[in-house]
Amino acid sequence: MRYTTAGESHGRALVTIVSDVPAGVPLGRTDLDVDLERRQRGYGRGGRMAIERDAVTVLSGIRFGRTLGSPVALMIENRDASAWESAMDPFGTGEGIERVTAPRPGHADLSGVQRTGAADVRDILERASARETAARVAAGGVAKALLRAFGVEVRSWVERIGPAATGTLEPAAVPAEAVESSDVRCPDDAVAHAMRAAIDDAREAGESLGGVFAVCAEGLVPGLGSYAEAVTRLDGRLAGAVMSIPAIKGVELGDGFASAQRPGSGVHDEIVRADDGRLRRSTNRAGGLEGGMTTGEPLVVRAAMKPIPTLMRPLHTVDLDSGEVADAARERSDVCAVPAAAVVAEAEVAMVLAAAYQELFGGGCLDDMLRAYEAYRARITW
Numbered sequence: 001m002r003y004t005t006a007g008e009s010h011g012r013a014l015v016t017i018v019s020d021v022p023a024g025v026p027l028g029r030t031d032l033d034v035d036l037e038r039r040q041r042g043y044g045r046g047g048r049m050a051i052e053r054d055a056v057t058v059l060s061g062i063r064f065g066r067t068l069g070s071p072v073a074l075m076i077e078n079r080d081a082s083a084w085e086s087a088m089d090p091f092g093t094g095e096g097i098e099r100v101t102a103p104r105p106g107h108a109d110l111s112g113v114q115r116t117g118a119a120d121v122r123d124i125l126e127r128a129s130a131r132e133t134a135a136r137v138a139a140g141g142v143a144k145a146l147l148r149a150f151g152v153e154v155r156s157w158v159e160r161i162g163p164a165a166t167g168t169l170e171p172a173a174v175p176a177e178a179v180e181s182s183d184v185r186c187p188d189d190a191v192a193h194a195m196r197a198a199i200d201d202a203r204e205a206g207e208s209l210g211g212v213f214a215v216c217a218e219g220l221v222p223g224l225g226s227y228a229e230a231v232t233r234l235d236g237r238l239a240g241a242v243m244s245i246p247a248i249k250g251v252e253l254g255d256g257f258a259s260a261q262r263p264g265s266g267v268h269d270e271i272v273r274a275d276d277g278r279l280r281r282s283t284n285r286a287g288g289l290e291g292g293m294t295t296g297e298p299l300v301v302r303a304a305m306k307p308i309p310t311l312m313r314p315l316h317t318v319d320l321d322s323g324e325v326a327d328a329a330r331e332r333s334d335v336c337a338v339p340a341a342a343v344v345a346e347a348e349v350a351m352v353l354a355a356a357y358q359e360l361f362g363g364g365c366l367d368d369m370l371r372a373y374e375a376y377r378a379r380i381t382w
Contacts (some may be wrong), residue, residue, distance in 0.1 A: 001146070001354045001363070005138035007076075009129035010084035012330045016078045016135040017144045021061060022358065024366040032056040032074065039137050039343040043183040044161075044199040044209070044336030053079065056138050067113075069364065074138045077241040078131075088123070088258040099203050101320040102126065104328040106309030106333030113320065121329065130246045130308075130337065140347020143354035149366055151358060151372060154350045156342035158185040159302070162202065164194035168258075171216045171298045177374040185213070185339040203335045206313030210247065213342035215349045220288065221377065222296035224356040233292030234356060239309070241348040242303050245341060252305035254287020264304070269297075277381070292357075301349060305341050305369035308334055 001021055007014035015244030036054040051184050052269045061072030081088070087097050100121035102165075103109030144154060157179045159166045166188050178187040184199075186192040202209045225234025237252045269290075270279035281297050288299035310333035319326040334340075361372040 001143060001351060001358060003136070003351060005132055005135035005139070007078075007132065007135060008088065008126035009078075009131035010081055010126060011078060011292050012081050013078055014132065014135040015059075015137045018072040018074070018076050018139050020062070020355075020358070020363055021067050021069065021072050021142060021179050022146065022363050022366045024368060025067040025142070027062055027067055027142065027145045028064060028065055029056070031145050031167075032058075032138055033135045035141055035144075035343055035347065036076070037136060038180075038342050039134060040183070041183060042334075042337065042339035043196050043337075044203070045282075045334050045340065051235055058072065058142075067145075067366075070144055074135070076134050076138060088126070094120075099321075101322075102317050102326045102329040102331050103320065105307045105315045105317060106306070109329070110231075110317075117318075125329075128246070129331075130341075133340075136344055137347045140344075140350045141168070143347070143350035146354045146357065147217075147365070149351055149370065150221070152217060152353065153219060154215065154217045154346045154353070155179070155188055156185065156215045156346050158211060158212055158213045158342055160196070160325060161186075161195040161338050163211040163337055164191055164198050165212070166191045168255075168302075169214065171218065171300065174216075183339070183344055184185075188259075189296065199336045203312075206311055208307040209336045209338075210307040210310075211240060211300060211336070211338035211347065212304050213338055215301045215342065215345045217241070217288070217299040217353055218351060220294045220296060220299055220353070221357075221373070222294055222380065224294040224353065224360060225292045227291040227293060232359075234352070235289050235292055235296060236300055236355075237352050238289075238299075238349060240311075241352050242290065242301055242345050245303075245344050247305050247308060247337075247341065248303050248345075249306045252287075252302050253289050254300055255285045256302065258285070259285065269295075277279075284305055298350065299349075300330040301345070303341070303345060305338050 002015050003018045005016045032054050057075040059073035061070050103121050108128035109121045141152045157174050179185050182192050184192050186194045226232035256355050269283045272282045274280045284297040287294050288297040310331050314328040317328040361369040
């Protein structure tokens with residue numbers, strides 16, 4: 001299973017096509033729309049989220065609440081597009097439309113115009129905008145539906161926004177209900193309060209804030225991925241998928257960078273026999289991954305998100321027309337989007353895991369996959 005997206009931030013719509021979807025996966029409207037709504041929440045979001053009411057229109061691949069085995073095409077309309085018809089007209093001349101010529105530090109603006117030869121930064125920023133991630137979340141809804149058939153759930157939480165942090169949290173210590181009821185997706189009320197205060201301070205100062213979030217997948221079978229070739233190692237695929245999200249600057253699996261400070265005895269997870277007779281790990285410092293494969297323990301991925309580059313008190317740049325020092329362009333923006341990025345990362349992780357299940361158990365039909373899965377589980381008796 002894989003996806004591709006199309007669409008600009010202020011264009012008519014975002015579209016995603018999910019290919020290689022097995023037939024027979026139960027998929028309802030709520031499965032597709034719930035994460036879009038979760039992505040729009042979050043303390044520190046900007047005015048755009050007050051305009052949009054993201055919901056999916058299914059164009060193909062689903063009938064009577066089940067996938068058909070053909071590509072699933074989904075569309076999310078941009079309500080804000082009506083105010084941008086002239087600026088985004090596919091066949092207009094551009095006359096009378098003000099160009100953007102002050103590229104923002106930290107954004108794709110300058111490198112994009114250097115790559116493409118564009119004379120208007122808007123040619124770049126419309127697609128480079130994090131608005132595109134709404135289409136990724138829609139695609140992730142398809143992947144999550146497949147994973148649920150195998151008893152796998154993917155969730156996330158926020159551990160840091162700016163200076164306010166919980167420290168590293170273990171999945172068992174993070175109640176999903178507490179996270180979903182928090183407008184910063186943080187399960188610790190005191191830290192959540194400090195996060196909101198930090199966002200308020202940043203807004204007052206014309207600044208933006210980044211942070212750290214975690215994504216966890218529970219209920220995974222061991223052996224997903226492979227040790228045999230670089231391109232099949234699941235850790236590399238997960239890191240690449242999460243790093244593809246705009247503004248993500250670092251990814252770690254399990255204890256990640258902290259492992260570099262410890263001796264091996266304080267890093268590797270001892271193997272023990274569980275009450276059901278199966279072999280498990282006594283700890284989960286590896287984050288559910290060893291040798292490029294899942295271990296059956298909860299998979300934990302953490303990511304560091306930099307502050308959003310659009311600042312209300314902009315940094316200096318160079319105007320592409322005049323060559324003079326100028327203030328960077330300002331687009332309507334969030335102060336902090338870490339909680340939203342966590343939801344996007346859920347979609348990316350789910351897509352990688354869904355593909356891994358198909359690689360191990362076959363990908364044409366859910367019923368066939370489940371039979372292969374049960375046989376595999378029965379074989380792993382130690």
